[in-house]
Amino acid sequence: MALEDLRATVTRCSRCSYCKWIPFAHVKSWRFAKGCPSIEYNKFQSYSASGRLCASLSLLEERSSYFDEGLVDIVFKCMLDGCCDVACKINRYDFEPVEVMRQMRFKMIDNGCYPPQDMPLIDHLKKEDNMMMAAKADRANWAEGLGVKDLTEEKAEVVFHVGCRFSFDEELWRVPRTVVDLLNKAGVDFGILGKDENCCGGRVCDMGYRGEFIKYAENNIDAWKNAGVKTVVTGCSDCYHAFKRLYPEEMEFNFEVVHITEYIERLINEGKLKFTKEVPMTITYHDPCHLGRRGEAHVPWKGEQKKVRGHVLVWEPRRPRYNGAQGVYETPRNVLKSIPGVKLVEMERNREYAWCCGAGAGVRERYPDFSEWTAGERIEEAKASGAEAIVSACPHCERNFMDAVAEKNESLKVFDILDLVREAI
Amino acid sequence: MNILVCMKQVPDPQASSSGTTVDSEAKKVIMPQGTPPVLNPYDENALEAALKIKDAQGAKVTVISAGKNMAKTVLRKSIAVGADDLILLEDAAFENMNSYETAHVLVAAIKEIGEYDLILCGRQAADTDAGQVGSGIASILNLPCVTAACKLDISDGKAMVQRVVSDGFEDVEAPLPAVITASSEIGEMRYPGVKEIMAAQKVRITSRKASDLGVDVSQLKKPNLVSLDSPPGRTTDCQMVEAETPEEAGADLAVKVRESQIL
């Protein structure tokens, strides 16, 4: 699929603006009705999904150029969080707005038109295999003293893929360390790739550097094959999305992918994990985009669009519909609800229409002000829900919230689900 | 001292090989989608050589690049690391030029600049590996040319160059102005900070078209690319030599290698 192949889509946009809002059915207030951080912050039409579709047609018709000054921000100043995609597809069964925006990015990158601030990040990634500007040699420091099996030397059916953020963000090390503890307690035979673990490539793909992503996907699959891995467990939603959706889309992929919250729910259901302590706290859960609406599993499909009854557009054979319905929403909530003392309240925008944390698709690195503003909006919404803490299931969301809370001097606490699980055991 | 560095934007030589394909019909290499072009690594070495001279004795470093739809963000990296000027020779006619055409276009710009003491190029481009632009420029301008430089010192209006040759090194002296092509041993290009990268975006750059330079590429005689094909596929087969002891395994391996006529 290339942007040229999406010409029909970008010609059929109804320009209705549904992509700028949460699904209208779910609007509960004036304050939290908006769904797209990109247009809310950047204002002009070209910063919405619809605007990017229109701009794509402008590019395809050579009315404007990939090299025009200003186009870089239009294309990349967006988290690809996909709320637009959900809202659009409520009515449009033939549309893929996020796919158009991804292809636009690939095309811009192919032309060498990207935010200049990417340069050190991407060059570093190529050298050190991580997105955190850190040294590859330090990747396993978080696991020091834990005695986790090293899958570069031993074998195990389960690999715990830690991800760049959890590996290098010291303040968050408590989370992967808890995962190790839990998996050990539950008697799971698992291991990590340690220093040789690679970036999943998911974020860099969303940033537009699909070429880099392919390299990492190939490397990771090889490493898992060599270690006899059958199941990949991760605590990072970006990694989850990469493994669950992007890898099988691009190459042969025969691994079970499980987010740690799914694994924990499984352990609870099997009676291998019991909560004994009370955690008295009112919390709200933030759905990470890549675990929720964008975390739908890839389903192989080959077919084409055809028309019936004159011009009614249908896919033949039936095409998998990625409209947010199959995201992981209830599992993390089930885990939270099973912790004694926890009172879960919802923010106005939740599940498939949650507001993004602001970190995704490289925005945190490329446009820190926009990223922080987006997180700040979510913090306001969490406060309005009456919660004392915002809990998520992705280190990128958590880091962005932690920074926004500190910047705004807020008292709202930021946790990973694992933090509460640890307290309850 | 005025140093001109000729640089080319190339497809990333480090791109995933499995995603790279050859379109024989269009005679084009297709990079995996979402792979940005980069500065030709050997040209980066050339720029580094120029910057070292600038550091040591002061110089004005001007980067020249020719092509169509050039990635300014990529080319501005030269300014971020310390080049003083960037001249882009940008024209639809400059698309897919061969070495000979490129040398002519670059020379047109070099003549326009007029004042130069040293012209630096990379020893070859990472995409075509032709290695002819540097010598082409020298030939058209009738200047001395030293290729594959791994060391470069400038003093007393002369260039002291060490060349990489197949069985060692060769020291050459050349009067200035001269054209010197750099090899990787001359040093990796320094890395710019984010601040420098962002500042470089704001620096004014010069753009010249074919008509500005008075060159007509279509009038040049040139060799044609006849065909472009993927390398033949390679298959690998792994056989484990099993034996009771490592010594026996070693002996068996030697026999197998000999039998299969690998050695």
Add this chain to the structure above:
Amino acid sequence: MALSSEVYEALENIVGPDNITEEPATLDSYAYQWMAELVTNVTDGGKFFDRAEAVLMPGSAEDVQAIVKACNQHKLRFHVFSTGWGPWAASPAEGQILLDLRRMDKIIEIDEQNMFAVVEPYVVAAQLQAEAMKVGLNNHISGAGAGTSVLANACCFQGGGPDVIYFASPQDSILSIEWVTPEGDILQTGSLGSGLGWFCAEGPGPSTQGIIRGSLGGAGGWGVVTKIAIRLVHWPGPATLPIEGTVPSYQAALPEDQFKAAFPAFSDWQDFSDAIYRIYDSEIGYIAHRQFVMWGDELQAAFLNIVTDPTRQLCDLEELLEKPEIQKLTEEMQRNFQLIMVGMTPRDLEYQKKVLDQILKETGGWNISFVEKPDVQRYVLLFMLRLCFKNLNFTATGGFIDTYNSVATPDVWASGEIQAGKKLLKKYAGRIADAGDQAMGPIGGQGGGGVTGWEDFVFYDPFDPDSSKAAAEVSDEGDKLKAVQGRPPGGMLLGLARATHADQEARAQKLSKSPEYNWQRKIKETLDPNGVGSGNYFWGADTSKK
């Protein structure tokens, strides 16, 4: 033709550098519009109207005033829009600037006691409804749906919709207005003009409301309405819509003893028309609309099955159409409309249900049982009460227009025009979606009864040049049919827009049938002496002199 640096700087000084742009792809994102290919294909255009010279984003009435004054000073034409959906939101000619009002997005006040709200242009209906419901009130939502501007629907363009039987047309619900005139003065009407607040429109006697709004509204070329007060109605339901269900088949689980969706259906058009009279007379119903026939009377049953079931897709259409129960439902729904009854108390709803039963008995009609299925009931309630699925108009083929439309007393349903519309669409079947009668429209059209009407929908594929051409032809043919009956061109101004792009003569002909458009043009000539309001489809050559 770019703006001169002098003009650009003058405008930039008003809104600030972050709120003005000349970036080409951005300008194209505004030039791209729904229906554009139908308007511009007469001049070989595509999805893009003329590119504006710049887009500005004013943040206040003062910003707007300064821009309008600058436009008068520099003789620069401006065009203004709020949510920007439709060809009337694009710059109608070259050399103009666009004002995007999205920064003016506040609900300034909801007066619970006096039942009105004060809003800025970018407040959309869903937002106001969500806030109004918290205090037991509700607002009209235009037929264009929950994502369109409350202010623009009331003051600037069209704006009627399914709920007018109870809510009244939005132009009848406007209280005070704040308007930046085409010369840059700020006019405050009604009680606001007297410094008494927002609660009352002008009157009795002549009012400026007819000037500001006219018949259809100024559609972006006529000063800038920066705030309005709008009347609200009672909402007896919960403070927040109780939404359930899986995307995209959301539902509203509203109390059954106060909310009821019915699909009254009839065996002939005379009964259909009689029932509407009786509904007016008995004053029942909160919303009354012939809605789902938008998919065509031959496809509506199948489509309704698809959209109410989250596992279904459009590829199920043909299989569904083969099913006997769908065929039966299709037959049953041929002459049906949607009636949403909302009881202020459970007794009120009981009364309304009994009245409907009696009307159906007297007219030989029936209520289609499909809507009694809980999932369908809740889906339909949500659909009609929030109009949150209105873009389903685009689902079938990616594009739609309306054409041969009617606004008249309920007798019109039995006048043979429905059949005429269906015949017109059938003539183009294959080049547009083959769906049958697509006459969608309000049962209580204007101010709660007496008038009803419809738009004949045409589903076409904007990516298919022949399909687009066919849609344009249907529109032209529909206009001709209407002209024979002495009715003005309709179809969301598409006919006028096409004519504008084709030639002035054709436009003049169309306008000569439209005294209401000439009225607005005359006023504009007087109040916009520098002609800085954009050249819109109503104004231009003086057709009254011909």
